[in-house]
Amino acid sequence: MIKSLAHIGLRTRNLSAASTFYQSLGFESQRQLDVRDESGTIAVEFLQHQGVVLELYQLPWQTAVREEQDSGLDHLAWHVADLTAAETWVKSLGYPLVEGPCDHPAGSRYFMIAGPDGERVEFLQPLNR
Template identity: 25%
Template sequence: MQLRRIHHVALICTDYGRAKHFYTELLGLLVLAEQYRVERQSWKLDLALPDGGRLELFSFPESPARLSRPEACGLRHLAFAVADVQASKAELEAKGIPVEPLRLDEYTGKRFVFFADPDGLPIELYEEQ
């Protein structure tokens, strides 16, 4: 077996409308499909990244909160590659999204920043040119 790439990442949100707006309108991901699954009382939104990667956004009634601090085992954060971290940071801040200060990866010399989605999931923007 040889793993080729990440196909998708699945996220569960507490407020579907707010999360959909965040990922589509603020981050600019493309909607591939959207379904309401009556038997699960759940929305499923398939989102696309330009490289073919996907994000699946789910809503479920009464999902427990995700632990971010202190950091719990499991998914630590979601990272997206961008060409210019400083410009991306400024764009997010102009949309009212709080972004942490710019940081430098001590091993690669690349710049990165963190911010959070509406449910507090840490998201990283990592500079790749």
């Protein structure tokens, strides 16, 4: 049975840019490796922040790039204690909001920024009701 989340895998067009982006949000690089298969070498990097592990990987061929509108990972969501402070922080890093801040019917207030590969990164604070 499932015990917990092991990691989040995110295919990227540019491993270095994705790593820099997520490190600016507080993730720390844990391990880098190259995985060889019949198509070439797949560059992989694992990053971690407060127990959450991201596996970033870049495929060796151009035609396998995930387009922004394709199906797949849509967004990552992070709980925050103070949404206003989180907004100030991400803006200070140079990342504009692409959605929100606004209320969600499920009982939270949130905003989103764009990641380097079209994924959205959500910051949310539960509302006290």
